[in-house]
Amino acid sequence: MKKIFAVVFVVAMGGFASIASAATSSGTLTVTGTVASSIDLTIESAGGTTSGTGTAAATSSLGSISKYGAAPTGFTLARGASDWTLSSNVGVKVAKANLTSTDYTLTAQLGSAPATGIVWKLNGSTLSDSAAATLTSTGTYASTSNYAWDIVVADSAAAAAIDNTINFSATSN
Amino acid sequence: MKRALTGILMIAVALSVAAAEHRAIAVAPPDDSLTITFIEGDSNQGSMIPAGNDAWLDLKSVKRMGASNEKSIRTRHRFGVRVVRAGGAGGSAVITALLDSYDGRATYRLDGKPLTSAPLIVDAHAAVGTVVFHTLDIDVPVSIAEGPLAASITWQVTTD
Numbered sequence: 629m630k631k632i633f634a635v636v637f638v639v640a641m642g643g644f645a646s647i648a649s650a651a652t653s654s655g656t657l658t659v660t661g662t663v664a665s666s667i668d669l670t671i672e673s674a675g676g677t678t679s680g681t682g683t684a685a686a687t688s689s690l691g692s693i694s695k696y697g698a699a700p701t702g703f704t705l706a707r708g709a710s711d712w713t714l715s716s717n718v719g720v721k722v723a724k725a726n727l728t729s730t731d732y733t734l735t736a737q738l739g740s741a742p743a744t745g746i747v748w749k750l751n752g753s754t755l756s757d758s759a760a761a762t763l764t765s766t767g768t769y770a771s772t773s774n775y776a777w778d779i780v781v782a783d784s785a786a787a788a789a790i791d792n793t794i795n796f797s798a799t800s801n
Numbered sequence: 802m803k804r805a806l807t808g809i810l811m812i813a814v815a816l817s818v819a820a821a822e823h824r825a826i827a828v829a830p831p832d833d834s835l836t837i838t839f840i841e842g843d844s845n846q847g848s849m850i851p852a853g854n855d856a857w858l859d860l861k862s863v864k865r866m867g868a869s870n871e872k873s874i875r876t877r878h879r880f881g882v883r884v885v886r887a888g889g890a891g892g893s894a895v896i897t898a899l900l901d902s903y904d905g906r907a908t909y910r911l912d913g914k915p916l917t918s919a920p921l922i923v924d925a926h927a928a929v930g931t932v933v934f935h936t937l938d939i940d941v942p943v944s945i946a947e948g949p950l951a952a953s954i955t956w957q958v959t960t961d
Contacts, residue, residue, distance in 0.1 A: 650960050651886070653835035653854065656901070657954040659939065661847065661860025663874075663906070665947040668865065725865035725874070725943035 665727040669798045672772045675702030675716025690714070693790075695783065711782045717774040718750065722798045724769045729800035732767040735760035736775075739793030745785025748792065749778040760797065767798065833886055835894065835929075837958050840881035842934055849880055856880070863941050863950065873940040881932040882923075884958045889930070894958045896924040901955040906945050909952060910938040916954065927958070 669684055676688035677700075690700040695712040699705035703716045722732050736750050737760040747754055753761040763775055779790070839856035841849040847860040858878060865874050884894045897920040898911055909916040911923060912935050927933055941950065 651833045651835050652957060652959045653837055653884075654955060654957045655837040655839070655854035655856070657839065657856050657858060657898075657937075657956065659858045659860065659909075659950070659952040659954065661863050661876075661950040663941055663945065663947050663950055664862045664864040666864050723870070726941075726945055726947045728946055 663726050665800075666725045667727065667732065667769075667798055667800055668723045668725070669796055670721050670723075671718065671796070672721050673717065673719035673774070675714075675718075675777060676700050678702075693781075695781070710784075711780055714779045714781070716777045718777045718794070719772045719774050720763075720796055720798075721772040722767055722769055724800065727800055730769075731765075732769065732798045732800050733765045734763045734767050734773075735797045735799075736763055737761065737795050737797075739795055742792060743785065743788060743790055745782035746790050747778075747780040748794070749776070749780065750794065751775040755794065765801070833888070833890060833960065835887075835958050835960065836885045837896075837956055838883050838885065840883060840932055842879035842881055844876075844878040844880075846876045847878070849878065858937075860939065860950065865943055871943065873942045876939045876941075878937045878939070879934055880937070881934045882927075882956070883932045884927055884929050886929045886960070892929045892960055893926045894924075894929055894960050895922065896927045896956065896958050897921060898923050898954055898956045900952060902951070902953040904949075904951050906948075906950055907939050907941045907952070909954070910940070911954075912936055913938075920957070923956075926961070929960075 670682055671684070671686035672681055674681070674686060674688045676690045678686055678688045680686040690703070693700060693714065695707055699714060703714045706713045706715065720734065722734065736755055738748055738755045738757040741757045742748055749755065750761065751763045753763070755761055764773065767773060837854050839849065839851040841851065846863070847858060850857045860876055863874055863876060865871065882896065884896065886892065898916060899920045900909060900916045900918050911921060914921055923935065924933060
């Protein structure tokens with residue numbers, strides 16, 4: 629008897645429950661985009677009093693330089709018979725993102741013609757403002773590579789500013 | 802005795818069904834159907850186009866712009882979600898979201914919680930009719946190859 633009344637109760641409640649159902653709805657947020665590859669060049673270090681290292685636009689100040697004076701910070705000075713050379717290094721890092729390339733080519737070019745009697749060299753190559761010099765064609769990504777940086781000053785060069793810009797360019801291979 | 806009880810049971814069932822039918826006929830159930838809508842908010846990249854219950858978030862071109870030591874590219878999108886009940890009734894609803902289709906090339910976090918193929922409770926008590934803003938972070942690893950990116954996030958709302 630008890631069992632049967634219990635069944636009656638459940639059936640009756642079922643009748644109510646079927647009326648009070650929850651409402652539902654759905655929507656879709658579709659996400660699309662295109663991942664583009666990129667490389668990023670930064671100047672990590674350089675001789676002189678530097679600023680902006682770790683970015684793509686660093687500045688190096690050598691102060692006043694002379695054959696018989698002290699070498700600027702981070703440089704060595706070698707005196708020759710008719711010229712003198714300031715030597716240091718420039719550290720360049722190239723990182724890649726979303727790129728399958730395994731190495732890169734790095735070139736350098738002066739931003740303007742050097743003053744008469746001044747020669748700029750990187751990795752042994754003389755730089756000019758008319759053509760880019762290749763520093764490496766097998767650069768390793770995400771690793772800082774140091775390139776020898778020499779400034780050769782002829783004894784005959786006029787006492788004047790030697791300011792210039794070295795433009796680096798990295799291209800993925 | 803058994804027959805009598807069986808009879809009582811049958812009558813109870815019949816009454817229950819009849820009562821339900823009677824209620825359905827006499828008082829039409831209110832239309833409490835729900836809709837979900839998306840409202841564009843702030844994004845640091847791309848654009849969102851709402852369309853009915855759906856929306857399309859186009860990231861456009863995703864490219865690393867920051868420091869080279871970052872392991873992923875993050876885009877952040879803030880958008881609103883509103884649950885509307887037919888007839889303007891109030892109340893609250895449970896909102897869930899899940900990654901429905903997914904190319905595996907990025908990770909998605911909604912309000913800081915990772916989105917997966919399992920439903921994530923976005924809001925356990927969302928007030929119906931009110932816009933609530935959420936933040937979707939999409940992280941694209943720099944290690945993946947360039948190319949298209951696609952995912953579909955399904956949102957479900959259920960009244961309490």
